[in-house]
Amino acid sequence: MxxxxxxxxxxxxxxxxxxxxxxxxxxxxxxxxxxxxxxxxxxxxxxxxxxxxxxxxxxxxxxxxxxxxxxxxxxxxxxxxxxxxxxxxxxxxxxxxxxxxxxxxxxxxxxxxxxxxxxxNSGDLNTLKRLQEEYAAELATLRGRVDGLEFRAAELESNQFSTTAKLKGEAIFAVSGAFGDEKVGGGDIDENVILTNRVRLTFDSSFTGKDKLRVRLQARNTPGFDDITGTRMARLGFEGSNENNVDLTELNYTFKPAKGVMVKIDANEADLNDNVNVFNPLFKSSGGGAISRYGRFNPIYRAASGDAGVTATLGGKKSPIKLTGAYTSGNPTKTDSGFFNGDNAFLGQVELKPMKSLNLGLTYVRRFDSGSANVTGSTGSSLARRPFGSGVATKSNHYGVQAALKLNKKTTLAGWYGFVDADEFNGAGDSEVQYWAATLGMKDFGSKGNTLGLIFGQPPKLTKISGFASGTEDQDTSYHLEGLYKMKLNDNIAVTPGLLVIFNPEHNNNNDTVYVGTLRTTFKF
Incomplete structure (x- = not known):
């Protein structure tokens, strides 16, 4: 039978x-x-x-x-x-x-x-009956297991956090230290090694399948090395401290009102480097990219960031041309400034992809700063950041050119050049700032998943100032050199040793070279 x-x-x-x-x-x-x-x-x-x-x-x-x-x-x-x-x-x-x-x-x-x-025939039927009797216990066990699995699945479904929300986590443990001879301004560099951390929990949810609501919580205790070295050119890419208190660092909603159109509304910490292409794909991430702040991407995106904002992008993933426009506002919770009357910035970017391996970007930012006058997004020399001093209202025009070229499937050459024209808002002061950088990244170097990186450039430098009585320009040139090697231990753990070297800090040849080393371990789940 x-x-x-x-x-x-x-x-x-x-x-x-x-x-x-x-x-x-x-x-x-x-x-x-x-x-x-x-x-x-x-x-x-x-x-x-x-x-x-x-x-x-x-x-x-x-x-x-x-x-x-x-x-x-x-x-x-x-x-x-x-x-x-x-x-x-x-x-x-x-x-x-x-x-x-x-x-x-x-x-x-x-x-x-x-x-x-x-x-x-009857023999076949007798055989089936005998087999059924012999394996009755095993069949009953399997039936019990299936019933148990169905009950557990129903219980998990009824008690799950959300049917649409996804939880992502990232934890950074870093051993870092600065060393050298003398720090900028005089005095020995404190060569103590510190152990720091940063933890992020991100909740992503969707209501239509084509939108995303994101909420991110963060706690960290990584201080800056500017006090130890005397310059903010030595800042790390994951630097920042709230004494490990939990803060809301992202609250935004992204949706597609039409085909090829993406709109993102940021209600908190509108970092435009998360909203647009920054043309440095291998090193833009603070948890898995460059170890330095300046090495992650063009500072023009920091100049355009604010506390709240709206970003719109026209063009699909495969489109050879993308247009992006954004508006951000600084601290819109103040009733005397509001969303439009306080610190603000406008960004416009054209992204071109003439061939599959080449990506080009032209970026413009118009920024108004009522008092902090942080022209270069806390990168570069103190004169470049505040050409007219602290507390002076400043308006500035930022121009950036970025490019990323894939030499082959594993090697990417990228870089940027930036120019800033900053003026006193209530005075005659006029200044110019320039900067540039080039990055080379090699994926799967030594082993699959590993990345070898080299970054070299000139941090923002005040090259011209006029109409301001006490204004002075940066006299010499600093150089930023960074090397790193990200080792992917598995899908969830990566270890990145890196070294940052600043030659002629604060664009002054009289200052000694500053070194910052770090061993960053990143856990993702």
Missing amino acids: TKLFWNVFKLSPVVLAATFFAANSAFAGEATEKNTSVAELSEESNIGQVTSVSQFTDVQPTDWAFQALQSLVERYGCIAGYPNSTFRGNRALTRYEFAAGLNACLDRVNELIAIATEQV
């Missing part, structure tokens, strides 16, 4: 094969060429049933479908041949031929099903 039912059940693939072969043999090959009718085909074919595949003169044991045809002819009797003892397996198949072949095979299937019960 087992053999019989096996033959019946495996007819499903056989039916497909039989349909093809029987249909090919159902009518004469010349019918298609002559474009004859169905009635004419039936008259000229005179199909005869064959009992052995050897009756076909044009079928050889070396043919790729010989065994399938042999099974259909000799085992199932589901194939007919032509009067001249040919099968003609290479000719085209028509819809009529397909229907004829399928009908023949279905008739055979019905015959097998009809006689199936007649071939079942």
Whole structure:
């Protein structure tokens, strides 16, 4: 009985094969060429049933479908041949031929099903009954396990956090230290090594499948090295401290109002480097990219960031041209400033992709700063950040050119150049700031998932100032050199040793070289 039912059940693939072969043999090959009718085909074919595949003169044991045809002819009797003892397996198949072949095979299937019960003997039934009794305990165990799994699945579904929200986590443990001879301004550098951390929990939720609501919580205790070294050029990329208190650092909503249009509304910490392409794909992340603040991306994106804002991007992922516009406001919770009357910035960016391996960007930012006058986003020299001193309202125009070129599948060369024209808002002061950098990244270096990186450039430098009585320019040039090697231990853990070197800190040749080393371990879940 087992053999019989096996033959019946495996007819499903056989039916497909039989349909093809029987249909090919159902009518004469010349019918298609002559474009004859169905009635004419039936008259000229005179199909005869064959009992052995050897009756076909044009079928050889070396043919790729010989065994399938042999099974259909000799085992199932589901194939007919032509009067001249040919099968003609290479000719085209028509819809009529397909229907004829399928009908023949279905008739055979019905015959097998009809006689199936007649071939079942009492011995087979006794064997099935004995097997059922012998494995009764095992079957009961399996039934209990399935019931238990169904109950646990129902319980998890009823108590899950959310059907749409996803939780992502990142934890950074870092051992860092600054060293060198003298710090900027005089005095020895305190060469103590510190152990710090940063933890982020991100909740992403969607309501339509094409939108995203993000909430991010953060706690950290990584102080800056500017007090130890005397310069903010030595800042780390993941630097910042709230004494490990939990803060809300991101609250935004992204949606697509139309095809090829993306809109993002930031209600808290509108960092535009998260909203637009920054053209430094291997090093833009604070947790897995460059170890320094300046090495992550062009400072123009920091100049455009604020506490709240709106960003709109036109152009899909495969579009050769993308346009981005953004508006951000600083501290809009103050009732005397509001969303439009306080510190603010406008950003416009054109992204070009003339070829798959090359990505170009032209960026403009118009910024108004009512008092903090942080022109370069806390990067570069103190004169570049505040050309007119602290507490002076400043308006500035920022121009940036960025590029990323894939030399091959694993190597990317990227870089940027920036120019800033900053003016006193209530005075005659006028200043210019310039900066540049180049990055080289090699993925899968040494082992799959690892990344070797090298970054070199000139941090923001005040190159011109006029109309301001006490203003002075940066006299010399600082250089930023950074090397890192991210080692991916597994999908969740990466270890990145890196070294940052600042030559002529604060664009002053009289200052000693500053070194900052770090061993960053990043956990993701």
